[in-house]
Amino acid sequence: xxxxxxxxxxxxxxxxxxxxxxxxxxxxxxxxxxxxxxxxxxxxxxxxxxxxxxxxxxxxxxxxxxxxxxxxxxxxxxxxxxxxxxxxxxxxxxxxxxxxxxxxxxxxxxxxxxxxxxxxxxxxxxxxxxxxxxxxxxxxxxxxxxxxxxxxxxxxxxxxxxxxxxxxxxxxxxxxxxxxxxxxxxxxxxxx
Numbered sequence: 001x002x003x004x005x006x007x008x009x010x011x012x013x014x015x016x017x018x019x020x021x022x023x024x025x026x027x028x029x030x031x032x033x034x035x036x037x038x039x040x041x042x043x044x045x046x047x048x049x050x051x052x053x054x055x056x057x058x059x060x061x062x063x064x065x066x067x068x069x070x071x072x073x074x075x076x077x078x079x080x081x082x083x084x085x086x087x088x089x090x091x092x093x094x095x096x097x098x099x100x101x102x103x104x105x106x107x108x109x110x111x112x113x114x115x116x117x118x119x120x121x122x123x124x125x126x127x128x129x130x131x132x133x134x135x136x137x138x139x140x141x142x143x144x145x146x147x148x149x150x151x152x153x154x155x156x157x158x159x160x161x162x163x164x165x166x167x168x169x170x171x172x173x174x175x176x177x178x179x180x181x182x183x184x185x186x187x188x189x190x191x192x
Contacts, residue, residue: 004085004119006067010060011119017052017088020059021121024084030055037094044094044111047080059085064121068185070146071117078146080109084121090114099141099154099176106141106154106174120145124188131180140189141174149182 004011010026025032035050051057061084070076072090080094092112099106120126122145129137131149144152155175178184 003117004059004069006069006119009065009067010058011067011085013053013057013059013085015054015056017050018057019048019083019086019088019091020051021061021081021084022047022049024059024061025051025053025057026060027058028053028055029057032057042094043096043109044080047109048083048091048094048111050088059119061121064123066122066125066187068120068122068126068145069117070120070185072113072115074148074182076113076118076146076148077110077151078113078118078120079144080111082120082122082145083111084119086113086118087116090116090118097151099152099174108144118146120185122187123190127186129184129186131178131182131184133181135180137178137180137184139176139178139184139186141176143186143189144176144178144184145187146185147178147182149178149180149184152176152178 002014004013031054033052037045090113092114094111097108097110131137155177
């Protein structure tokens, strides 16, 4: 597959079958046929779809103008709503990652990639952290974008009995713990 051309916040693609984020591509020169992801249980179906492009296509998001091109040398897990474009063959599957055991509260919809490359769209520039064996990286839950480590675990520094009985809709102090070896990509945290 040919690589995308990243220019001015857009990923320009040639003809082929592409996995793109919701409401993508932004513009198409030629013809574009959208297709849904098929399967019995596809948790990332609402966030991603396939498009068959016969000409050229441009993908870009106004709320996430910063693009990061990641080659998939190792199996990569990325947040599904951050995926802008990838070759259709690169997607291995999707799943819901439960941060709190036995609960869908604060769960993350992720997509697994095993080959080729993926382009992620983020609200800010991304930082890349390489972890050695046994190293720990704590990340705010809204900042994690992609990782090659094993799946993170959730951590809250202070939990009251009230939080267990009457949980908040979104825990502000929730952090994700990533354990090495591997690589983690992050974006800036949201102040709101």
